[in-house]
Amino acid sequence: MASSPSVYHQGKHNPFTQRFRKIDAIRTALRTAVAEELAQQTEERRRETHRVNAENKRRSATAAAAALDGKTDSSGIFPGRDSDGYGSEVSISVPCRLGCDGTASRTRSAGSSGGRAVSRPRDRLVELLSTAACVKQASASPDKAFGWRVDSGDGPEGEQEGASGVASTCGGRRDGHDRGPTPPPAAASVSTESQSVLASAGAKGGGAKTGVRFLEDILRLGPKGSRSNDAGGALPNPKRKSHPRRGGCKGEASRTQTHKKPRQGTGAVSGPFSGLSLCVVHLGSVTNNTIKTFKRGVCDGGGHVSMRFTPGDTTHIVADASLAASWEKLDNYFSGWGGVDDLDDAVNGGRVGLKSGMMPEGVPIVSNEWLSECLRRSVVVATDAYRLIPPPHRSAPVAASSAAAARQQQRSSTPDNQSIAAGGGILPAAAAAAAAAAGHIGLASSTRLTAARNEVRGGSTQGTAGQSTVAADLESMAVKGGFGARNPDVGKKRHTFHCQSTTNSRGHAVNSEAADMLEDLAKLCAVRGGDGSVFKERGFKNAAGVLKRLGVQITNIQQLKDLRKHEPQRVRGLGDSVMKELATFYEEGRMYRLDELEADPKLKCLKIFQEVGWVGAVKAQQLYDQGIRSIEDLRTKGLHLLSEQAQICLNRHEDITQRMPRSEAAEIEAVVTRVAQSICPGACGSYRRGKSHCGDVDVLIRPPEGQEDSPVFDDLIKRLVETGFITDKLTLAGSPHKPGKSQSFMGICKLPGKGRLHRRVDIKFYPTSLFAFAVLYFTGSSHFNRSMRSFAKIKGLKLSDKGLCRVNTVNGEEVHRFPSYSCLREEDVFTALGLEWREPKDRDGVQVQAFCSKGEGGATELSGRVVPVTLEQEQQHQALLEQDRLEASDYEDAELQQQE
DNA sequence: CGGCGGTACTG
DNA sequence: CAGTACC
DNA sequence: GCCG
Numbered sequence: 001m002a003s004s005p006s007v008y009h010q011g012k013h014n015p016f017t018q019r020f021r022k023i024d025a026i027r028t029a030l031r032t033a034v035a036e037e038l039a040q041q042t043e044e045r046r047r048e049t050h051r052v053n054a055e056n057k058r059r060s061a062t063a064a065a066a067a068l069d070g071k072t073d074s075s076g077i078f079p080g081r082d083s084d085g086y087g088s089e090v091s092i093s094v095p096c097r098l099g100c101d102g103t104a105s106r107t108r109s110a111g112s113s114g115g116r117a118v119s120r121p122r123d124r125l126v127e128l129l130s131t132a133a134c135v136k137q138a139s140a141s142p143d144k145a146f147g148w149r150v151d152s153g154d155g156p157e158g159e160q161e162g163a164s165g166v167a168s169t170c171g172g173r174r175d176g177h178d179r180g181p182t183p184p185p186a187a188a189s190v191s192t193e194s195q196s197v198l199a200s201a202g203a204k205g206g207g208a209k210t211g212v213r214f215l216e217d218i219l220r221l222g223p224k225g226s227r228s229n230d231a232g233g234a235l236p237n238p239k240r241k242s243h244p245r246r247g248g249c250k251g252e253a254s255r256t257q258t259h260k261k262p263r264q265g266t267g268a269v270s271g272p273f274s275g276l277s278l279c280v281v282h283l284g285s286v287t288n289n290t291i292k293t294f295k296r297g298v299c300d301g302g303g304h305v306s307m308r309f310t311p312g313d314t315t316h317i318v319a320d321a322s323l324a325a326s327w328e329k330l331d332n333y334f335s336g337w338g339g340v341d342d343l344d345d346a347v348n349g350g351r352v353g354l355k356s357g358m359m360p361e362g363v364p365i366v367s368n369e370w371l372s373e374c375l376r377r378s379v380v381v382a383t384d385a386y387r388l389i390p391p392p393h394r395s396a397p398v399a400a401s402s403a404a405a406a407r408q409q410q411r412s413s414t415p416d417n418q419s420i421a422a423g424g425g426i427l428p429a430a431a432a433a434a435a436a437a438a439g440h441i442g443l444a445s446s447t448r449l450t451a452a453r454n455e456v457r458g459g460s461t462q463g464t465a466g467q468s469t470v471a472a473d474l475e476s477m478a479v480k481g482g483f484g485a486r487n488p489d490v491g492k493k494r495h496t497f498h499c500q501s502t503t504n505s506r507g508h509a510v511n512s513e514a515a516d517m518l519e520d521l522a523k524l525c526a527v528r529g530g531d532g533s534v535f536k537e538r539g540f541k542n543a544a545g546v547l548k549r550l551g552v553q554i555t556n557i558q559q560l561k562d563l564r565k566h567e568p569q570r571v572r573g574l575g576d577s578v579m580k581e582l583a584t585f586y587e588e589g590r591m592y593r594l595d596e597l598e599a600d601p602k603l604k605c606l607k608i609f610q611e612v613g614w615v616g617a618v619k620a621q622q623l624y625d626q627g628i629r630s631i632e633d634l635r636t637k638g639l640h641l642l643s644e645q646a647q648i649c650l651n652r653h654e655d656i657t658q659r660m661p662r663s664e665a666a667e668i669e670a671v672v673t674r675v676a677q678s679i680c681p682g683a684c685g686s687y688r689r690g691k692s693h694c695g696d697v698d699v700l701i702r703p704p705e706g707q708e709d710s711p712v713f714d715d716l717i718k719r720l721v722e723t724g725f726i727t728d729k730l731t732l733a734g735s736p737h738k739p740g741k742s743q744s745f746m747g748i749c750k751l752p753g754k755g756r757l758h759r760r761v762d763i764k765f766y767p768t769s770l771f772a773f774a775v776l777y778f779t780g781s782s783h784f785n786r787s788m789r790s791f792a793k794i795k796g797l798k799l800s801d802k803g804l805c806r807v808n809t810v811n812g813e814e815v816h817r818f819p820s821y822s823c824l825r826e827e828d829v830f831t832a833l834g835l836e837w838r839e840p841k842d843r844d845g846v847q848v849q850a851f852c853s854k855g856e857g858g859a860t861e862l863s864g865r866v867v868p869v870t871l872e873q874e875q876q877h878q879a880l881l882e883q884d885r886l887e888a889s890d891y892e893d894a895e896l897q898q899q900e
Numbered sequence: 901c902g903g904c905g906g907t908a909c910t911g
Numbered sequence: 912c913a914g915t916a917c918c
Numbered sequence: 919g920c921c922g
Contacts, residue, residue, distance in 0.1 A: 525919075532919075535904060539919020575920050614910095616915055643910070645915085698917090731909055731916085744908090746916080762917075782905085782918050789905040800906045801918085 271302025272378045278371070279309040279363075281319035294318070294368075297375040314363055319388060321367035511547040511554055514585055517594055518544035518578065524597040527607045529617025539575070546573040557586040605629055611657055613649030613730070613760075615642070645730045652728065652748055655758040659695040664759070667751055672699045672763055675719055680704050680712045686775075696760035698778060702771050711737040713765035717745050720763075725749050727758060734765075742766045742774065742802065770802055772823045777801035779826070792833055804832055 280294060295305040309317065370386030522540035525533050547554070550570065554560055560582060563571045574582070581591040597603055602624060608631060609620035619642070628638045631653065639647060649656065673685035682704025703712055714736050720726040726749050734743035744764040750756050766774040777785060777800070792799040798807045803820025821832045830837045 522919085532904095534919095536919040538904075542920075573920065577919060614915060618914060643915085645910080696917095733909060744917090746909095764917095777906095777918055780918060785918055786905045793905080798906075802907075 271300065273298050273301030273303030273380060275315070276301075276303030276380065277313050277315045278303065278305045279314040279317045280305055280307055280368075281317060281323070283320055283323060294371055294375070298371075301375075301378065309363075316383070317363055317365040318368055318371050319365060321369055321386075321388065323388060509548075510552060511550060514554070514582060515544040515547045517585065517591055518547070518581070521581070521591065521594050521597070524594070524603060524607075527603055527610060527617065527620075528597070529606075529621060533617065539573075540578065542573045543575075543578040546571060555586065557583040609634070612646060612653055613656070614646035615649075619643075619646070648728045648730060648748065652758045656695075656748065656760050658757055660697075660757070660759055664751070665695075665697045668697045668749060668759060668761060669699050671725060671751065672701075672716070672720065672761070675723075675725075676701050676712060676716050679715045679719065680707065680710060682707075683712055696762060699761070699763045700771075700774060700778060701763065701765045702768060703765070708767050709737075709739045713737055713743045713745075713763075716765075717763065720749070724752070726761070737765075740767050740769065742770055766801075768824070769820075769822065772825050772829060773799075773803055773820075774801045776826045776829055788833075788835075791835070795833065797833065799829070799833070804829055 276298060278294070278298060298305045306314075364383050365388045366383045366386045367388055370381065370383055373381050373386075518540045522537045522544065525540060526537040552559075557579075560571065560574065560579065564574065564579070581593055585591050605624055606617070606620040609615050609623055609628075610617065612631070612634070615623070623634065623638055623641060626638065626641065628634055628641075631650075634642070634650060639650075642650060669685060673683070676683040676685060680703070683701055684704075685699050685701050701713065701716065703710060717726065717732065717735075721729075726745075726747050728748040730746040730748070732743075732745050732747075734741055737743060742765060744762065746760075746762045748758045749761040750758045764774065764778075776788075780788065789799045792804065796806060796809075798805050798814070798817065804823060805820045806818040807814050808816040821828075823829045823832060827837050
């Protein structure tokens with residue numbers, strides 16, 4: 001965990017820094033000790049296992065105590081929320097309203113120290129940690145019965161069925177209004193059910209304020225910053241809420257921009273470009289060198305070039321033309337969301353309110369070719385021919401009216417522009433608060449450096465295979481700066497705009513054309529379904545990863561063949577099948593199999609169907625067989641073929657397939673969290689972002705201290721339904737509450753107010769004892785999860801979001817499962833597995849070794865026998881991790897570098 | 901040729 | 912049990 | 919799909 005210290009150091013402003021250092025020292029020492037012990041003989045290992053468990057328990061106690069003393073959001077217990085880089089992230093703790101103040105610091109301290117510092121110095125720790133200790137009766141025993149307010153009435157069974165769009169009508173009247181565009185409810189029977197559900201829910205509405213009003217109140221507190229300030233509401237919170245949207249500069253911009261009349265005469269220099277203030281987007285073929293060139297030329301001409309977008313100043317945004325085809329990247333670039341697929345998170349970035357929507361409206365976005373042309377002719381040429389226009393699907397998914405599209409765009413841009421304006425380019429208050437709360441915040445997303453595949457493909461189809469200039473450029477950029485270097489100071493981040501610019505590239509961008517094609521191939525395999533399709537998908541995807549991290553640009557199939565022969569290790573995952581495709585790719589620029597699949601109209605169809613939730617490969621095929629060919633068909637003649645969930649998803653299809661700005665995800669999370677707190681002060685939430693294409697929001701809720709058994713979750717969901725926030729329910733698992741068990745809700749929600757879209761939301765509740773496992777699960781990419789689980793399996797353990805248990809198996813079948821190890825922090829899970837905690841990016845330095853408690857290979861006792869963990873297995877696991885890390889690192893921040 | 905993560909709802 | 916979902 |  002070498003990273004923690006470095007991160008801590010960054011927290012210059014953090015008054016706790018010193019303490020962290022000490023604590024870290026202790027942690028380190030302990031870790032070392034643990035590691036050594038683990039490395040011993042089998043016999044001893046066994047005892048060690050128990051020891052670890054005990055250790056974890058002690059830590060837990062410590063952490064819990066610390067949290068209690070700090071009286072804070074129990075986030076203190078949050079697993080590894082500390083410096084754990086990419087993975088940990090996660091949970092930003094939600095300040096408890098009882099909280100006193102510096103949530104951030106406290107949280108952090110509790111989190112990081114809680115565990116490692118450990119046992120003995122417990123008192124001392126507590127002393128260190130609880131600064132503002134408002135003492136709370138630290139009832140060590142969590143079991144405190146709490147009257148269940150939930151009865152079976154609106155329990156799971158009842159709700160099970162009901163869940164159609166209709167729900168919204170009763171839930172929230174505001175919904176009734178703008179429901180217009182939404183498709184009609186599905187089945188009548190369903191609607192009745194759901195009404196009754198809602199009715200019953202409403203009946204016992206009990207609680208505080210009711211219904212929609214309540215939700216409004218919640219929202220009034222301010223969408224994004226809310227969480228962090230509620231305790232120390234000192235921040236200039238009451239922002240302009242009712243602020244109308246700012247200028248309709250949009251339409252005007254679209255035509256007027258021919259020659260920009262800069263408002264501020266900063267660069268008094270006169271020249272052909274005077275008045276131009278360009279924001280260059282460092283993506284695609286626009287490389288550092290390109291930017292330098294631009295800068296030189298434009299500056300000489302009296303203009304200004306920056307990589308930052310400055311509202312009110314920037315007159316043009318210049319981006320690689322190929323981005324017009326992948327608007328999301330651009331959007332992400334400005335949203336600070338980095339297109340992160342999975343990893344996260346930028347959790348922090350998101351919370352910080354940098355957000356999307358920053359995608360400036362009213363400022364023309366032009367291709368780099370325009371700029372080149374300008375420079376060449378030394379004159380500002382008309383931008384008309386060079387405008388990059390967002391693809392239609394972005395603005396209006398449905399063929400909806402352009403009005404709807406406009407509405408949408410406003411929606412997404414307005415609030416954010418406001419905050420920018422308000423903050424004067426500085427961190428908005430809310431964001432600042434969030435930053436403070438998060439303490440270290442680190443991640444920043446950065447943009448994924450994806451090569452301009454379109455070009456490549458287009459070109460190669462016509463014969464040219466080369467063109468890897470893009471990739472080559474990217475490749476040439478070296479990466480520096482470790483992950484741990486992330487700057488905790490969010491404020492700065494805002495200035496850098498997440499200029500993912502430096503685009504990481506630790507050489508990853510190599511072979512991206514081929515890799516992208518393989519990934520497409522993978523997706524198509526998945527769509528097609530059939531025997532082993534999942535594995536084929538994985539196979540292709542894996543191969544793509546191998547190519548990407550190869551570190552060498554391949555231009556010839558022979559190179560790969562040689563590698564296969566001489567360094568098979570480096571290209572493991574590239575089998576005959578993939579090699580065949582690659583051969584044609586390098587020779588002719590195409591992959592026959594891909595061409596074939598892409599040309600198949602049926603697959604296109606299946607793919608469309610599968611974009612609807614709860615419609616997988618099998619159902620899609622069935623629909624196709626029924627002659628259904630489009631979503632329209634599905635609506636008109638295929639409803640009866642769909643499961644209830646699928647019908648709901650179909651109803652909301654246009655909404656939920658839209659990505660949502662990160663800021664909105666934060667709002668949603670804030671609503672859920674606030675409601676949770678109102679029910680149960682002290683509850684904490686954290687949300688992990690949603691998937692990139694599906695854009696859902698995950699909110700993890702944990703019970704407050706000492707109330708492990710209270711049915712927070714049931715009440716929470718009920719209330720969210722009452723307020724109209726939740727409009728549809730897809731699944732409600734684990735309800736009603738059972739002590740010690742997790743619960744989860746999957747459904748669709750909609751923020752109040754006009755023009756909001758429905759969004760997929762998952763809300764999960766995990767008791768404290770499982771929280772770390774849950775976080776681990778939600779944090780990790782699926783890949784990472786698989787790898788870790790299979791590693792556990794090798795050791796005779798079973799890992800899931802519900803714990804880490806030793807299991808006895810017979811013929812692969814589980815015959816007995818022991819109780820779970822106790823892990824309150826993610827790190828504990830690693831320890832229990834004998835794994836070094838490592839954030840995904842602490843790469844190569846630590847290769848294979850030291851991963852598991854090596855020695856004789858790390859044997860483990862399983863059903864009385866010793867099962868060796870071979871070097872092979874270990875390497876395989878290592879490879880998986882590396883790959884995963886790779887995916888993550890694509891988004892790594894290079895901003896540190898910018899942060900100068 | 902068999903294995904490829906673990907869990908849980910829905911029908 | 913198969914299908915789907917979640918990471 | 920790939921690997922052992």
